[in-house]
Amino acid sequence: MEAILSRHSVRDFKGVEISSDTLEKLVHAGMSAPSAMHSSPWHFVVVTDRKRLDGVAEVHPYAAMSLQASAGILVCGEPDREALREFFDQNCAAAAENILIAACDLGLGAVWVGLYPNKTHIENFTKYFNLPKNIVPFTWIPIGYPKTSAKADNRFNPSKVHYNIW
Ligand SMILES: Cc1cc2nc3c(=O)[nH]c(=O)nc-3n(C[C@H](O)[C@H](O)[C@H](O)COP(=O)(O)O)c2cc1C
Known part of the structure; x- marks a missing residue:
């Protein structure tokens, strides 16, 4: 609960290296x-190479924070692995959210940069990361140690909860 409630998007990073153990977590x-x-239809491209991280800022208009990030994870999907292809994006979203919560728990900051289902973003990331034809880039997650500490706001809203029937 602590990580879930304190998670927020972090776009300013310290530039401190993230260990490979932490990235694997x-x-x-x-x-x-x-x-x-x-179906576990996901793949993850873990990026630590400075030039490759910087280059992401050139292929996505809202990914300038990649220039400061120490690492990034490209969450990709393999829709052909799905018996139910229509759930492909939901499966990838669940994986991406787990990564954001885990990052918070490990003292890191991260942000979800949306790619899928934007055709241009999909084409640009496929090209930039040399993805095979059957792989779809879903979201780009720049990661680093946060430059500043920020507190997440309390978003609990009882008017959105409906008990037993709407
Ligand atoms: C599908 C999706 C796409 C997003 N795309 C971007 C993006 O391109 N750039 C960005 O800075 N943040 C992006 N975000 C992060 C949201 O702006 C952020 O989650 C939202 O403002 C709520 O703030 P919080 O994450 O601090 O709770 C995206 C989030 C989601 C779920």
Whole structure:
């Protein structure tokens, strides 16, 4: 609950290196997400190379924070692995959210940069990361140690909760 309630998007990073163990924990969290019929249709491109991180800012208009990030994870989907292809994006979203919560728990900051289902973003990321034809880039997550500390607001809104019937 602590990580879920304190998670917020972080776009300013310290530039401190993230250990490979920590990055693996993030990917492990992603792979622990639920998926329709347990299809686990995801792949993760873990990026630590400075030039490759910087280049993302050029292929996505809202990814300038990649220039400061110490790492990034490209969450990708493999829709052909799905018995139910229409759930492909929901499965990837569950993996992405797990990564954001795990990052917060590990003292890191991260932000979800949306790609899917925007055709231009999909084409640009497919090209930039040399993705195979059967792989769809879903979201880009720049990650780093936060430059400043911020408190998440309390978003509980009882008017959105309906008990037993609307
Ligand atoms: C589908 C999706 C797409 C998003 N795309 C971007 C983006 O392109 N750039 C960005 O800075 N933040 C992006 N965000 C982050 C949202 O702006 C952020 O989650 C929202 O403002 C709520 O703030 P919080 O994450 O601090 O709770 C995206 C979030 C989602 C779920």
